[in-house]
Amino acid sequence: MEILDPLLLSRIQFAFVISFHALFPVFTIGLAAYIAVLEALWYVTESAVYRQLSEFWVKIFAVVFGMGVVSGVVMSFQFGTNWSEFAFATANLLGPILSYEVLTAFFLEAVFLGILLFGRDRVPRGTHLFAACMVAIGTFISSFWILAANSWMHTPDGFEIRDGIVHVTSWLEAIFNPSLWYRFGHMGLASLLTGGFVVAGVSAYFLLRGRGLEMNRKALSMTLWLLLLVAPAQVLMGDLHGLNTFEHQPTKVAAMEGAWETRQGAPLYLFALPDADAETNHYAVGIPNLASLILTHHWDGEVHGLTEVSADQRPPVAPVFWSFRVMVGIGVLMVLAVLWGLWLRLRGRLYESRPFLRTLELMIPLPFVAVLTGWFVTEIGRSPWLVYGEIRLSEGVTPALTGGMALTSLLGYVAVYAIIFTAGIYYVTRIVHAGPGEVGPVDEPSHAKRPFSAADIPFDEDADSSNLSR
Amino acid sequence: MELIDITLIWLGIIGLSVFMYVLLDGLDLGIGILYPFAPDEQSRDTLMNSVAPIWDGNETWLILGGAGLLATFPAVYTIYLPALYLGVFLMLAGLIFRGVAFEFRFKSSRTRPFWNAAFAGGSLLAAAAQGFVVGTYIQGFEVEGFTYVGGPLDWLTPFTAFTALSLVIGYALLGAAWGILKTEGLTQRWLYRLAPWLLLLLVLCLVGISVWTPLTQERIMARWLDNWAVLWPLPALGAAATVLLWQALRRRWELVPFFSGMALFVTVYLGLLVSQWPYMVPPEITFREAASAPESQLFLLLGVLLLLPVIIGYTAWTYWVFRGKVRAGAGYH
Ligand code: HDD
Ligand code: HEM
Ligand code: HEM
Numbered sequence: 039m040e041i042l043d044p045l046l047l048s049r050i051q052f053a054f055v056i057s058f059h060a061l062f063p064v065f066t067i068g069l070a071a072y073i074a075v076l077e078a079l080w081y082v083t084e085s086a087v088y089r090q091l092s093e094f095w096v097k098i099f100a101v102v103f104g105m106g107v108v109s110g111v112v113m114s115f116q117f118g119t120n121w122s123e124f125a126f127a128t129a130n131l132l133g134p135i136l137s138y139e140v141l142t143a144f145f146l147e148a149v150f151l152g153i154l155l156f157g158r159d160r161v162p163r164g165t166h167l168f169a170a171c172m173v174a175i176g177t178f179i180s181s182f183w184i185l186a187a188n189s190w191m192h193t194p195d196g197f198e199i200r201d202g203i204v205h206v207t208s209w210l211e212a213i214f215n216p217s218l219w220y221r222f223g224h225m226g227l228a229s230l231l232t233g234g235f236v237v238a239g240v241s242a243y244f245l246l247r248g249r250g251l252e253m254n255r256k257a258l259s260m261t262l263w264l265l266l267l268v269a270p271a272q273v274l275m276g277d278l279h280g281l282n283t284f285e286h287q288p289t290k291v292a293a294m295e296g297a298w299e300t301r302q303g304a305p306l307y308l309f310a311l312p313d314a315d316a317e318t319n320h321y322a323v324g325i326p327n328l329a330s331l332i333l334t335h336h337w338d339g340e341v342h343g344l345t346e347v348s349a350d351q352r353p354p355v356a357p358v359f360w361s362f363r364v365m366v367g368i369g370v371l372m373v374l375a376v377l378w379g380l381w382l383r384l385r386g387r388l389y390e391s392r393p394f395l396r397t398l399e400l401m402i403p404l405p406f407v408a409v410l411t412g413w414f415v416t417e418i419g420r421s422p423w424l425v426y427g428e429i430r431l432s433e434g435v436t437p438a439l440t441g442g443m444a445l446t447s448l449l450g451y452v453a454v455y456a457i458i459f460t461a462g463i464y465y466v467t468r469i470v471h472a473g474p475g476e477v478g479p480v481d482e483p484s485h486a487k488r489p490f491s492a493a494d495i496p497f498d499e500d501a502d503s504s505n506l507s508r
Numbered sequence: 509m510e511l512i513d514i515t516l517i518w519l520g521i522i523g524l525s526v527f528m529y530v531l532l533d534g535l536d537l538g539i540g541i542l543y544p545f546a547p548d549e550q551s552r553d554t555l556m557n558s559v560a561p562i563w564d565g566n567e568t569w570l571i572l573g574g575a576g577l578l579a580t581f582p583a584v585y586t587i588y589l590p591a592l593y594l595g596v597f598l599m600l601a602g603l604i605f606r607g608v609a610f611e612f613r614f615k616s617s618r619t620r621p622f623w624n625a626a627f628a629g630g631s632l633l634a635a636a637a638q639g640f641v642v643g644t645y646i647q648g649f650e651v652e653g654f655t656y657v658g659g660p661l662d663w664l665t666p667f668t669a670f671t672a673l674s675l676v677i678g679y680a681l682l683g684a685a686w687g688i689l690k691t692e693g694l695t696q697r698w699l700y701r702l703a704p705w706l707l708l709l710l711v712l713c714l715v716g717i718s719v720w721t722p723l724t725q726e727r728i729m730a731r732w733l734d735n736w737a738v739l740w741p742l743p744a745l746g747a748a749a750t751v752l753l754w755q756a757l758r759r760r761w762e763l764v765p766f767f768s769g770m771a772l773f774v775t776v777y778l779g780l781l782v783s784q785w786p787y788m789v790p791p792e793i794t795f796r797e798a799a800s801a802p803e804s805q806l807f808l809l810l811g812v813l814l815l816l817p818v819i820i821g822y823t824a825w826t827y828w829v830f831r832g833k834v835r836a837g838a839g840y841h
């Protein structure tokens with residue numbers, strides 16, 4: 039029975055739970071940085087606008103962070119349940135790295151979050167700002183460690199394998215492996231883009247409806263300046279990341295480019311239907327020589343093709359090829375959007391242009407799509423390897439796992455996440471619709487230190503306000 | 509290197525973290541288990557508020573336990589999780605529902621019954637799943653080398669079902685003791701009435717397990733019989749804690765039930781460890797065989813020694829910042 043293959047089901051399950059999890063941190067990392075900036079501006083200028091903005095975004099941050107935490111707890115058990123052979127073989131290396139994430143980041147975030155959410159009137163202003171910065175730094179530290187683990191699986195270094203078990207020979211080389219900084223940089227910028235485009239989109243939403251004009255203009259203007267730097271930087275960073283991958287995982291890049299034969303002066307395909315059986319593309323439309331130019335910086339540079347390795351060492355081409363195009367396409371759209379914004383700003387029409395504001399509003403989901411497709415490129419492009427060149431996917435899966443167990447848990451996670459995700463998204467939209475409140479002293483909620491209790495918007499329409507914590 | 513036995517140090521740290529988790533999350537899971545039986549909706553508010561500020565931090569211990577086991581005793585991580593596959597899924601599903609119910613319940617009215625059920629059901633599920641882990645630990649795992657080769661439902665036997673029931677009752681007792689400490693009036697009176705029954709049931713369960721286990725496991729029987737001369741203080745202390753708890757409940761003391769309840773848990777936990785020592789994955793793998801490479805254990809130990817004091821420092825500081833709130837807040841009496 040094909041469908042009950044534990045390996046395939048485990049892959050689907052892993053892809054599902056981690057994609058679900060990744061949506062939350064990628065947003066909270068960017069948003070935490072934004073909140074820290076707002077708090078710093080409020081500290082320096084004492085202008086109420088910044089505090090009002092910060093209080094509004096902290097509410098959203100709290101809910102998204104809470105969802106990130108519950109989905110993250112699931113992640114820490116996935117390696118053991120479905121990939122026990124892999125976990126056992128790599129525990130010497132990945133175990134300490136993941137533990138350092140808990141020690142250096144999770145406790146930091148969890149503790150200072152309490153101060154950020156509920157401590158405004160309990161600690162001196164400087165301390166409150168400090169807490170905001172610690173939360174922001176904590177989110178970056180956790181992405182550093184998790185990306186160190188992930189990058190090691192793509193470009194393993196600093197280890198040797200004895201009796202099938204990974205032993206670390208150099209912690210520095212293992213942690214700062216060849217793709218770490220590229221991936222960390224690209225992911226960091228992706229988080230800023232996600233936070234930035236969501237804030238810009240929500241501000242545009244309010245401006246279109248004429249609500250909170252002063253505040254939302256400020257927010258839009260701030261984020262567009264930031265995005266003007268970050269969006270083009272991401273294109274550059276993506277290029278560097280790709281060049282690094284070209285050096286270490288040429289087969290993955292061949293799949294991204296849809297390149298079957300090794301050739302000089304390879305074209306960049308805009309459209310193609312890759313066909314793995316025939317080892318060719320159908321209906322290919324490409325720009326001649328451009329792939330060679332990008333990857334080798336020579337008009338006639340050599341680009342490796344997939345057929346250089348045997349068929350059992352190639353990743354599935356079509357998903358990699360298409361995910362890559364979606365991500366890059368969104369990256370280009372983002373650059374165009376920020377340039378449009380600059381042009382409007384120079385002409386003094388930034389806050390009035392309805393088509394522009396409407397576009398920003400519609401762009402809110404795009405960074406999330408780019409992040410997911412980006413991960414699809416990276417991860418699917420790695421197969422059939424789990425640890426590139428060392429451990430195959432089929433060698434990593436839990437031997438005792440049956441198809442029935444894997445299917446049960448997969449369906450279970452889909453059901454649980456569907457409920458939680460719907461409730462969470464529904465609630466965040468309610469907070470957004472309620473809009474930022476007025477400036478003024480905020481009452482302390484009676485139950486402190488829980489992420490969501492920072493948000494005092496009722497969950498259902500008819501919630502009786504006496505139940506609320508305000 | 510010979511002077512310091514890193515593996516033994518790690519055994520201590522992990523053993524302590526697991527126990528920290530059991531005590532801390534045990535009491536808030538216990539609150540969730542008792543929750544549907546509370547006299548009225550207002551008591552439910554109070555009960556939930558009594559654990560609201562702490563459950564989040566408590567769960568970070570679970571994550572640290574998971575990652576720490578992978579780093580220092582990988583065989584435990586990679587045998588327990590596959591062996592308990594479906595149980596682990598149920599536990600995580602329970603923890604998810606319960607985690608978000610904390611948050612959404614206070615802000616809802618139409619959907620409140622749903623979030624109430626999610627909180628109670630999630631807590632019960634997570635507690636029972638952990639009870640199955642304990643039962644499986646006593647019962648042992650079928651392994652070949654370092655790979656689990658047993659079936660998907662080996663963890664589901666009458667014995668493990670009994671340990672699951674016992675842990676649910678135990679957590680409920682811890683929760684009740686915590687509730688007595690944190691509440692007053694109607695809620696507290698209800699808990700004073702309930703707790704002795706929970707204690708009675710728990711004692712019956714513990715006696716049951718203490719008879720059932722040695723009858724089925726010769727090795728454990730031999731361990732206790734051969735070493736009775738040194739081991740007798742454990743059950744004796746357990747009995748003393750029980751008597752103290754009983755007295756404290758009868759005399760309506762507030763603080764003592766919680767601490768004597770914890771003491772009872774300590775003796776049971778030590779008893780389990782003694783039964784299985786030195787096996788971490790009984791009946792085959794000892795803690796030394798389960799350990800990761802010394803370089804890895806050392807690398808992480810340095811970090812723990814350096815960072816744990818810092819973490820404890822800033823955790824204590826936030827508790828201090830919020831010190832007044834626990835008493836003053838609306839739902840907090
Ligand atoms: C807002 C998100 C976003 C945007 C606009 C882009 N990317 Fe990206 N990309 C990611 C978010 C992302 C990511 C989610 O962060 C990934 C997945 C894993 C990683 O390291 O970053 C990624 C992976 C990724 C990889 C795979 C690296 C590997 O082999 O592991 C390449 C080559 C690029 N990107 C290149 C680009 C280029 C050339 C872009 C611009 C036009 C671009 N990305 C825009
Ligand atoms: C296998 C991979 C992963 C595992 C095992 C994992 C594990 C976890 C866990 C257990 C939590 C909750 C921690 C808490 O209690 O505060 C969490 C949250 C978080 N994770 Fe992950 N995670 C993974 C992937 C990622 C990725 C890819 C990123 C980003 C690059 C990331 C960044 C974060 C951040 C910033 C948080 C804080 C909560 C939030 O912002 O929503 N994690 N993760
Ligand atoms: C956060 C965003 C991530 C996404 C969206 C993602 C997505 C995916 C996808 C789609 C697969 C399936 C690949 C295939 O079928 O060939 C996969 C596999 C996997 N990824 Fe990731 N991944 C992410 C991050 C990570 C991280 C941080 C780690 C490790 C620390 C990791 C480790 C793995 C493992 C162990 C597998 C299973 C083997 C495999 O199927 O490739 N991934 N992931």
